Amino acid sequence: MSDNLKKVFVIGGGAAGMMAAISASKHGCHTSLFERNDVLGRKVLLTGKGKCNITNACAKEDFFVRFARNGHFLRDALKAFSSEDIIAFFKEQGIECQVGRQQRVFPLKHEAPDVVEALRKVLRERGVHIHYNARIKDIIVTDNKASGILFEDGTKELCDKIILATGGASFAGTGSSGDGIEMAEKLSHRKVDLRPSLVPLITKEKFPQKLRGFFLKNVRLTFKHGKKKKVTPIGEVMFMLQGISGALSLEMSGEVVDWLAKGEKVLVKIDLKPGMTPEEVEARVVRELKADPKRKVEDALASFFPSIFIETFFKLVTIDGSRRSETMKLKEIRRVQESLKALTLEVTGSRPLNSGMVTQGGVSLKDVDPRTMQSKVVRDLYFTGEMMDIDADTGGFNLQAAFSTGYLAGLSAAEE
Numbered sequence: 554m555s556d557n558l559k560k561v562f563v564i565g566g567g568a569a570g571m572m573a574a575i576s577a578s579k580h581g582c583h584t585s586l587f588e589r590n591d592v593l594g595r596k597v598l599l600t601g602k603g604k605c606n607i608t609n610a611c612a613k614e615d616f617f618v619r620f621a622r623n624g625h626f627l628r629d630a631l632k633a634f635s636s637e638d639i640i641a642f643f644k645e646q647g648i649e650c651q652v653g654r655q656q657r658v659f660p661l662k663h664e665a666p667d668v669v670e671a672l673r674k675v676l677r678e679r680g681v682h683i684h685y686n687a688r689i690k691d692i693i694v695t696d697n698k699a700s701g702i703l704f705e706d707g708t709k710e711l712c713d714k715i716i717l718a719t720g721g722a723s724f725a726g727t728g729s730s731g732d733g734i735e736m737a738e739k740l741s742h743r744k745v746d747l748r749p750s751l752v753p754l755i756t757k758e759k760f761p762q763k764l765r766g767f768f769l770k771n772v773r774l775t776f777k778h779g780k781k782k783k784v785t786p787i788g789e790v791m792f793m794l795q796g797i798s799g800a801l802s803l804e805m806s807g808e809v810v811d812w813l814a815k816g817e818k819v820l821v822k823i824d825l826k827p828g829m830t831p832e833e834v835e836a837r838v839v840r841e842l843k844a845d846p847k848r849k850v851e852d853a854l855a856s857f858f859p860s861i862f863i864e865t866f867f868k869l870v871t872i873d874g875s876r877r878s879e880t881m882k883l884k885e886i887r888r889v890q891e892s893l894k895a896l897t898l899e900v901t902g903s904r905p906l907n908s909g910m911v912t913q914g915g916v917s918l919k920d921v922d923p924r925t926m927q928s929k930v931v932r933d934l935y936f937t938g939e940m941m942d943i944d945a946d947t948g949g950f951n952l953q954a955a956f957s958t959g960y961l962a963g964l965s966a967a968e969e
């Protein structure tokens with residue numbers, strides 16, 4: 554290795570850091586990767602329930618919309634390294650991908666450990682020096698230029714460029730506990746407050762506890778906050794010990810956390826029959842009750858919900874489900890209809906930051922150049938991945954953001 558090669562240090566061996574190191578070495582730098590764990594990609598191993606939803610194959614413009622805020626910040630990063638590029642990258646490593654539901658891209662025959670192993674193999678082939686059990690404490694800055702790193706034991710190492718890829722601050726057991734965000738803050742970068750996203754919501758009502766682990770499928774949620782409301786597509790919601798989760802709720806959770814932080818009252822209404830109008834639901838309830846007037850109400854209406862939910866539902870509408878159908882009064886039928894169309898819960902909070910699948914907030918994008926990922930505050934310092942104020946829905950968007958920003962940071966560090 555020639556001595557006049559640029560010396561690039563990448564801090565954090567997650568999705569963004571591995572890709573940044575691959576990119577810097579590919580573009581001619583002498584690259585070292587520092588990871589605090591004894592393995593790479595611990596969070597990547599958890600992705601897509603171990604199947605690793607690598608990216609999303611939707612159109613570019615739809616891609617940006619799936620980010621809570623700031624999606625357009627990623628324009629240059631995606632140009633440098635797109636979802637097609639990451640699919641091609643893994644194909645070269647023998648991992649074929651397939652596009653599934655909602656354009657989510659998963660490995661066809663492989664799983665998350667194979668994805669991490671493929672990245673590790675490329676790092677090795679490219680001659681990247683990987684340092685395990687190396688928790689970096691600080692960035693050394695000389696004349697407003699990043700010039701080295703400080704280890705926990707007080708030792709230092711100097712370099713030409715530093716790429717920070719330490720991730721967000723949730724699921725801290727994976728190693729991502731917000732170190733890089735703190736280092737950036739110490740170097741006068743602005744920080745956007747950290748909040749959880751893709752996180753279970755806590756409700757005032759206690760009945761979810763009894764139904765924990767149970768999914769209501771083909772429902773629609775309407776979130777009301779103040780005078781505004783937001784309606785989800787049709788999907789599923791899951792009951793949890795303290796409230797709700799599942800795809801629909803998770804995807805709204807980042808916004809809900811923000812509404813709650815502003816002190817707004819948040820209600821969620823579950824529409825169990827999104828394909829029918831309230832009138833149609835009521836007509837069907839009446840039809841079912843009349844079909845056999847001697848039948849128990851809960852038997853007559855059993856086709857409306859999964860059996861595990863029946864007892865809870867009748868408790869919520871305060872109707873004795875064991876009564877005969879013919880005893881149901883019009884106002885009770887209306888109550889059933891209203892709860893089928895809008896079973897209402899009050900959201901009082903969310904599980905803590907550590908329980909969020911992603912972290913909202915982080916290094917403010919005002920201090921990062923989107924064309925290069927270089928800091929606007931300290932020269933030769935680059936940011937990547939979830940440690941920046943970028944977060945998206947589920948569907949492969951977060952990993953793609955990590956891969957794209959990592960790739961661009963590695964390229965920029967090599968070229969600038």
Ligand SMILES: Cc1cc2nc3c(=O)[nH]c(=O)nc-3n(C[C@H](O)[C@H](O)[C@H](O)COP(=O)(O)OP(=O)(O)OC[C@H]3O[C@@H](n4cnc5c(N)ncnc54)[C@H](O)[C@@H]3O)c2cc1C
Nearest residue numbers: 565567568569589600601606689720728938939949951952
């Ligand atoms: C349960 C779960 C499932 C998910 N599923 C998906 C999915 O299917 N698709 C998707 O797109 N996204 C998914 N995500 C989100 C996605 O995993 C993250 O957005 C992505 O991993 C962020 O990449 P990153 O490289 O920025 O950070 P990370 O992957 O968090 O990597 C940061 C790395 O830096 C290391 N580090 C931290 N501090 C230091 C330090 N001081 N010194 C040295 N090393 C340090 C950490 O140990 C870690 O290895 C999921 C997240 C979770 C929690």
